[in-house]
Amino acid sequence: MRTEPTSSDRSTAETFQNAHTLDPAASTASQEQVSDEIAQIHDDYRQRLVAGQDTETQPRLDFTPYRSSLLRHPTKDLHHADPETIELFAPAFGQRDVHALESDLTIQHNGEPIGERIVVAGRVLDGDGRPVAGQLIEIWQANAAGRYVHKRDQHPAPIDPNFTGVGRAITGPNGEYSFTTIKPAPYPWKNHHNAWRPAHIHFSLFGTDFTQRMITQMYFPGDPLFALDPIFQSITDPQARERLIATYDHSLTSHEWATGYNWDIVLTGSNRTWMEDEEAEH
């Protein structure tokens, strides 16, 4: 029997069962309540669009249905900065950092992982449509049972000894990437009662400018949990949400081996390139 952890040992004592007691933002709200909150925010967004407000492309930082965001979002507007030298460049990664085999998540152990083998492939582009070549992509994900190899994930689903769920790649000359992995499953979390995340793969991306740095999540087409998920729905614009959903692509599917999904990622615009173009004109 677990005892209530004190604040001094909260990090070591936390398990899935008691995690909600440690996060003051976790709630016992029902799915219906959370869905109502989401619907109200989306309604408000639609009305603002009609009134002429710009389309939103990014998630709201202040999004009450995602309870953990309550005390972790800035309340002041982001402050505009004109990027200076260091902000116009990004760290360099390459062969020294990433081995070619790190893009195959199914060969990291002695045996074959359990689950549906998939290929996820696409391109990384910037907001001008330029390929982001030679840059680092990192992914991580749950296994086919919806379990992460992470000590804080204690929900009762099996760990697969043949699947860690971490991959890396360096993009090719046209910004292309390809990962071989196992399709992750949905999993429960503590945001509200009976809360489940849609299946997703986390992606971490770099551009040519560090201001393009982003971390996001890729989802699978047709997931019935989309409408219920406050993290996915924190993106108020439906077209923007679609940009996180991969497409089933039979040309990426291989005979008797793996099904294929295509997902292209667009980073924000480079500020270096257009400044250079402008300088070249003078």
Place this chain on the structure above:
Amino acid sequence: MAQHPALKLAPTPGQTVGPFYGYALPFERGGELVNQAHPAAVRLHGTVYDGQGEVIPDALLEIWQADEHGQVIAREGSLVRDGYTFTGWGRVPVDNAGQYNFTTVNPGPTEPGKAPFIMLTIFARGLLNRLFTRIYLPEDTAALANDPLLASLPEERRQTLIATREDDGALRFDVHLQGALETVFLSYPRAS
């Protein structure tokens, strides 16, 4: 200042890093941009707080900076550090008390007269998209006074971007995601 050209493609939305990045993103010596034995080694440290002043134990921080001469570096080897190659980039998770540590060098000004700063990116569970800010070095007060970004901020907000130099030479920079001491977070042109 010229008008920023419009984007051709709509950017993909970000999402929270979530709670389970700990086995995926941190890497060995991720916070050691230089070895502690490097003659110019400087500790950069601080704590990440939420809107009630509680420490955040599940945030991930990245820094990106010029070297001590103000040169922007384009060298591989950040993820597999050899202990000698300065790559300008580092990544650390905060510890259970919300504290982080980098070992780096003081960046030089990237242009003469510019106030040197380190770029900082913050990811956390509960934070739906990454946040950017700048960690300015406190010494060059003339350059700080002339800095366009700092000049555009009221005094109390300006201070949230300037690190404190401690007696042992370390830089201290706390991050407040919310509240009276809320750090100034930045947006850049051409984000949408």
